[in-house]
Amino acid sequence: MRFAQVIVDVSAYPVDRPFDYLIPEDWEELIDIGCRVKVPFGPRNVLGFVVGIVAESDVPVEKIKPISEILDLESILTEEMLSLAKWLKHQTICYEIDALQVMLPGALRAKYEKYAVLLGEVPQLPQMLQPYFEKAEKVNLAQFEKANLLKPLKRAVKDGLVNIENEVKQKGQVKQVRKVQIYSREQIEEVIGQMGKRAPKQLALMEWMQDHAGAIVLPEQIYEAVQVTSSVLNSVIEKGAATYIQEEVYRDPFTKEVVKTDFLQLTDEQDKALKKITEAIDEKRQETFLLHGITGSGKTEVYLQAIQRTIADGKEAIVLVPEISLTPQMTERFKSRFGDEVAVMHSGLSVGEKYDEWRKVQQGKVKVVVGARSAVFAPFKNLGLLILDEEHESTYKQEDSPRYHARDVAIWRGNYYNCPVILGSATPALESFARAKKGVYTLLTLSQRAKNQALPTVQIIDMREQLQAGNRSMFSEPLMEALRDRLDKKEQTVLFLNRRGYSSFVLCRDCGTTVQCPNCDISLTYHRYQEKLKCHYCGHDEYIPETCPECLSENIRYFGTGTQKVEEEIHKLFPEARVMRMDVDTTKQKGAHEKMLDAFGRGEADILLGTQMIAKGLDFPNITLVGVLSADTSLHLPDYRAAEKTFQLMTQVSGRAGRHNKLGEVYIQTYTPEHYAIQLSKDQHYTPFYEREMHARHIAGYPPYYYIAIIQVSHEDVMFAAEYAGRVAEYLRSNLSFNVSVIGPTTASIARLQNRYRYQCLIKYKVEPNLIPVLLQLIKLYRSEWIKKGIVLTVDLDPTMI
16 A cells, blocks of 8 residues: 655645545556646645655545546656755745646646536426536536526535536647558558449549558648549548548747858857866866856857757756747757757747647757746756856746746756856846855856957937937937938847836826826826726726816826837837837737847848847847937836846847947937946946945945845735734844844835735845744744735745845
């Protein structure tokens, strides 16, 4: 008798541990660690993950229920992933089931369907329910919901005539294609012998089949080769010359034709960096490299050659990129080197495509995965290299449970497989650079552009002077002249603005009221395309008021600038310019990023206008001008990382210009030109910026000198939220040591979101061995008592934003 230890798919505090289930004798050889099963849990069946198999249980045998169903005949989670889930549970303070689910594609996450099952006879049921059960004894509950029949159904359940059952379904299906399996020559000859000369088309088809005996072909290929219709093929199949079969195929999210490319000659700096990395690969040594290379210094070529070495060793590699918009360009570069060895994983794929890409990796059909944050969990079993490109990006941090950072997961997996991890960036996160300075990471530097091109010339334009000179436009005079010049020369321009929409808010000029979101404490953004005001946080939208909602004045105006407004302005100033706008609104459709970037690469637009998604990774030879319309958007956020983020953004955007033979120019428009983040990004001076910013962080007591954690409390009632946030602060102060400072509670920067009031406490510490135990006790208190009062408490041990 053997027992499976199962983590069940229920995110709740009392069940966050393995439960013992009996393995039926017939299934003992079928069930492995890492499989998914269905198990009875309370009154229903739920999905579970087998995390262990034991010969004895602490629970009396008569109380142990058997497993009801096996969902996988082969493990979908490796031993490594089960260990990783335990580490994530502790590291990010989350439920173990959440840590297990995050490693799987959406297709393998359970979908629960409820069914009403008939127990009695149809005539015994209430009249209105009878038609549903006449057709089938099992009916989906959604049908009764639609018809508003839940009350009579509940009475039928009480009377014991109907039972409600839960069924676990899988979202992803294997894609299959119908093909024709042609039988042997002998069988076909036999069929021809029985036929006589009556059907010339069928005979012609069978003669063709004799030449292709034993082959498996698509019906379309047969129609084309022999010029017959489907009815002729069906007749031949009925007579026994061939049969239809279903063959599994993979959906391919990458449909572009790729030209094979060869490895490039490395510069001395690239060669030196690659040698250090290959030494670690050869010696099977875990080492974290920080590849600090200016924009255009050829970091990608170093990645490609390091991966080549990894594959030659018979191992696999994972490459992470921060934005979906970068994935098509990156994938193309990797596919051109490694062909079908590459799989793609990011949130822009359909459920089926994600499932297929995941299975390619799991079945060992590919050697390289390129993808966004979640690709760090790709189920390779023999990893040899992990790469995070643009490692400073905040998108590598997951904002909901489990709140992991892809960098930490990559380093954990690197330790597990004894393989190197490369963190690449022109503007590394301060924490990473500080670790490299301390020797925790190995610093590799690329200080020259790969083709020795000059860095673009950067001009900082003081918009205050433009305003005094009477220029009220969003374009400064020098930027307008540069744009005109590029249009004449048929060269391309990238314009960057970190705001989508038309204007950032709508304001009444008489009483000063701004139109706010009813669910969040944030002003609504005007979107010209739909003539609506939208909330970018909860999705609420409404039509623009004709009069002020407060004082009924008609003097209501739009303020601030969004990408739609800039697009309109460009059309006024340069009617002949072809503009392509790239933001969340224009890239909603699947594959939109790829189509737009391809079109821009082919020269179908003169100006690419966009938000953050165009700031990094783009590499087009004809871009010679980059304009940053407002450098202050990210500079004045209430966040200790504001200067760092601005410096990174300015440097990354500037790096899009002059990457090939033509010289590049960059114009940065700002109202605070004297700020060091803007001044130092002009010449891509990272080290002076690092020293200046580290000094500011040291004085203020922020990372990397201190660790910080944020605990947020929210409730629909503002008094409740404030009271429980106060309890949190009190609990922390009385249980943590004096070296820890607890700041707050204060309201969050957006005090109300989706109708919930939010308060937060900030914890600053250098070394606090008690922190995790104290937080676990606090969460235990919250999960057993406070949660019943509607409180939501979240803990983030490494917040990317405050």
